[in-house]
Amino acid sequence: MHARHAVFACALLALPACSTAPRRTAPAPASAPARDDSLYRALGAQAGIEKVVDAALGEIHNDPHINLFFANTDMPDLRRLLIEQFCAATGGPCEYTGRSMEEAHGGLNLTDDDFDRFVGDLVRAFDKAAVPKDQQQRLLALFGPMRPQIVGQ
Ligand code: HEM
Structure with a gap:
């Protein structure tokens, strides 16, 4: 292609090969891997997480063996923290801006x-929030390992 025509084609088509800007093809450094948000998205992102946490709080409220523990708890605050924790973990x-699990x-x-x-x-x-079983297993795999930080504290 004649040089004058090449400049014209670049201006008209914005061809990537014509760009003088550095090309961003370098992989992300190993110290900052891309976050895997697949479970977060599969659950329906923020609205889905809120639905799951609300369903969990409903079950806890209706469980006489468990709801006693929450007698003095600020439930709106707990809801906010659980949403943060589920969102971050997935x-x-x-x-997550709450306290450590320990x-x-x-004292409980x-x-x-x-x-x-x-x-x-x-x-x-x-189940009530219609979370598919494979996603349930992924959630439990995230929270199950917290048992030693929660039991016997
Ligand atoms: C993997 C399981 C669990 C997770 C992920 C979890 C998560 C949380 C989170 C995020 C908070 C709020 C932290 C904060 O206030 O800064 C919290 C508080 C609390 N959790 Fe859990 N929890 C779990 C298991 C349990 C169990 C088994 C019980 C009781 C049967 C329980 C009872 C409580 C109570 C009573 C509070 C509120 C404490 C307070 O009002 O100061 N949790 N939990």
Whole structure:
């Protein structure tokens, strides 16, 4: 192509090969891997997470063995923190601003039975919120390992 025509084609078509700007093809540094937000998106992003947390709080409220623990808890605050925690844990664009699990459950002396029962409430809530089982398993895999930080504190 004649040089004058090449300049013209670049201006007209904005061809990438004509660009003088540096091309952004370098991979992200290994220290900052792309966040995997697939579970967050599969759950329906923010609205989906809120629905799941509300279903969980509903089950907890209706469980006489579990709701006693929350007698003195600021429930709107707990709801906000759970939404943050679920969002952050599933790769969503949130930051969890609550206490550590050890601190939050300190003095409650929770047992493994309490924890199992709580997980049962969560699973019932996930079913009611129509969360598919594979997504439920991914959620439980995120929260299950927190057991030692929660039981016996
Ligand atoms: C994986 C399981 C669990 C997760 C992810 C979880 C998460 C949380 C979070 C995010 C908070 C708020 C933290 C804050 O106030 O800064 C919290 C508080 C609390 N959790 Fe859990 N929790 C779990 C298990 C349990 C269990 C099994 C019980 C009781 C049966 C329980 C009872 C409570 C209570 C009573 C509070 C409020 C404490 C207060 O009012 O100061 N949690 N939990």
